[in-house]
Structures are given as C-alpha cells and as structure tokens.
Amino acid sequence: MSNSKENKKKILLAFSGGLDTSAIIPWLKETYDADVIAYCSDLGNGPDAEGLKKWAFELGASEFIFEDLKETFASKFAFSAIRAGATYQDDYLLGTALGRPLIAERMAHYALQMGASAVAHGCTGKGNDQIRFEKSWAYLIPQLEIVAPWRIWNFKGRQDLLAYLGERGFFLEAKEKKYSEDLNLFHRSCEGGILEDPAQEFEASEIYKWVKPIEQAQKDSITVEIHFERGIPVALNQKKMSSVALLSNLNEIAGQAGVGVLDLVEERTNGIKSRGIYETPGGTVLHLACRALKHLCWDRALITTARGLGAQYGEAIYDGNWHTDLRNAIEAFFEKASETLTGSIKLKLWQGSVNFVSRQSSFSLYSAEAVTFEADEGGVHHLADGYCKMSALKQKLMGSRDLKSKRLSEVN
DSSP states (O other): OEEEEEOOEEEEEEEEEHHHHHHHHHHHHHHHEEEEEEEEESSSSSOOOHHHHHHHHHHHHEEEEEEEEEHIIIIIIHHHHHHOOOOOOOOBBBHHHHHHHHHHHHHHHHHTTTTTTEEEEOOOSSSSSSHHHHHHHHHHTSSEEEEEEEGTTTOOOOHHHHHHHHHTTTOOOOOOOSSSSESSSSSEEEEEEGGGGGGOOOOOOHHHHHSGGGGSSSSSSEEEEEEEEEEEEEEEEEEEHHHHHHHHHHHHHHTTTTOOEEEEEETTSSEEEEEEEEEEEHHHHHHHHHHHHHHSSHHHHHHHHHHHHHHHHHHHHHTTSSSHHHHHHHHHHHHHGGGGGGGGEEEEETTTTTEEEEEEEEOOOOOOHHHHOOOOOTHHHHHHHHHHHTTTHHHHHHHHHHHHTTTOOOOO
16 A cells, blocks of 8 residues: 555544554554544443544544444344344354444445545454454445454564554553453453363353342342334333333343343354353343244244244354345345234343243234133134144055055054
C-alpha cells in the first residue's frame, strides 16, 4: 500500500482501546504511511466513548467513529438467532459470534463513506474472530484490502507491544489478565487461565460475573412470562419493551436465579479445541421459551426441519458466514415458519433450573378435546383400528418374509 502525501491512504480500524488495537494505530501509520480512522461501537459492552476518543487521537488516529448498536444487535442479530434456535455444538448460543458481523457491516459502511482503501482488525491468528470479520468484509467490500497486523508484524506478545508503545511515549498498565473476556448485551465469555486445562475444576465465584453460583443464587423462585410475536420476544411480564430493555432485564432476573452458564469445549473453525465459560442468562431463558412455543404451535415435521436448519444457522454464524446466501435462505425459512409463532410462555427460575408454568398461543395445535382420556367425541378410538393396521402393514410384510426365509427365528 504505497502512498504519497497528495493522495494519502485511509485505513479503518476496529478499535477497542486495548493493548493490541492501541499498538496497531501507530504501527499502521508507520508501516503504511496512512491515516488511521478508529471505529468503536457499543453492543452492550459499555465502552467509554469519550475516553476511547481521547486515547485514539493521542495514539495518532486522524478520526474517531463511535456508534451505539445495542438495539440493532439485540433485535436483528440476537433475537433472530433465538427465533431460529441457533446453537453451535449443541449448546453454545453464539454471543460473541453474533456481534462480529454487525461490527463488520457498520465498518464496511464507513469505509465506503470515508473513502478508505483498507480495513483492519486486531484479531490473533489462532481465534475465530479474524475469519468472522474478514468473510463479512470479503462480501461487503471485496474491493478493499484487509490488514491483519498479528499475521504480519514481528511482535510475539504482550510485552513486545508494551515496549513498542513505550518507545513512542504511550504507556498502558502492564497488568496481566488472568482470563480473556468478551461481552455484549447477549453474553459474557471467559477463556484462558485454568480453563485451558479441561481436566481442571474452576472456582465459580472467580469466573462468573453475570450469573450467581448456585450456592449464592436467589433462594426463592422467580416466575417470568415472555410474549413472542412471530418468534421474536417483545414483552416481559406482560410489559412491552425494547429489545435492549427486555434482554437487559431478563439477564438480571435469570442471573440472580443462577440460570444461564455453559462450560463448553468447542472446536474452532481452524480445528483447535478450546474451553470457554459462557454466561447467557437472558438468552438461555429466551431460547428455552421459544423452543417451548414451537412445540406448542408447530407440527413434528416442521420442528424436525427447523431443528436441523437451526444447527446449520448456528454453524454458519460461528464460522463467519452471516453474509452468505445460505444464512439468508435459512433466515427466510424462519421468517415464514414463525408466522404462527406468537404466544406467551411462563417459566419458573430457581437455583439454576428452568421449569415451565404455562404455554399459551392462539396458534396452538394442542387440543384438550382430542387428547383427553375422559371422552372420545371424534371417535378416535374406532378410527385408530384402521390407522394401526395400515401403519403396521410394512412390518407385517417384512415379518412374513423373514419367517419364511428363517431370517427371523421364533420369538421366545
């Protein structure tokens, strides 16, 4: 990326203000002789916008962009995943993975708007986030270069970066983190330290911040009612509220009840196994509630199809494939399927457990008249005679064949 002062390049950087992205600003300026625009957004992680702006300019950024994306993140990303029942490797609700494509989208918007020639991130070469950013950018801004300093520079680790910044008059606290954390409105993750050994037990009170350990959880049960419209949660305890308010309130309620922690050994997109502790209190309750509503309103064939597509949706998100035809097509499936996914689910939260209290929907397929043992107004008992004989016909033919061929011996 060669430059002249008459036509100086611009690089838009995903900036968090941490050690890595702090070092990246002067490194980009020196390496590419480019103006660096620092981009930062709030997805519920609560960044200090004014402090980050001041720090970015001190480091040499030419411009600073800050956006509050909490409502977009909750309503368009987190709640879309809830509606789809999206999970990765059975139980992970994809909190970190859901945030990256939104940040990438907004950065692509500003990169084009401000005439940037490249975008940059501070992700390491071992993790998933690099591919999540870069796949989105490859689709949204294929004409722009992507700069990934950790795959280019010669720095080996934290001390090298601290020394590099110190040489240029920038000083950060050299406090070593015990764990690597990531958080947004949907979840908080924790990795590293003792967690790198899957055989080791950890102290919950040392790891958890959102969810109370069972022994500290609220002693009395808490009942919550969630109302969904077309698969999207819109009200909590019969009170309509914004997506941010609903998720924030449910995070607090479920966290106090000790609900919503996952200890998972997962396989990253590059094949490396890693262990993470994920706190997703509100998301866990919403996931279970939405699933219960599906069982009330959808037939078995639709549920089975949706379950498989939900797993594919989750894998697509995890692998950085948000901006793909596959993910868009699966999204369209759930938009259509969720036309009947309106109703209310009431749950009781207690000591880390979630129990259902009631399920209600005008689209319910549940029929008390059909299922009751007390009456048979539809004549189901008599109809079942022909139904059972027809259903068993294939097995009857197979059994007759195998008796003749002696493949089936006498039943003892």
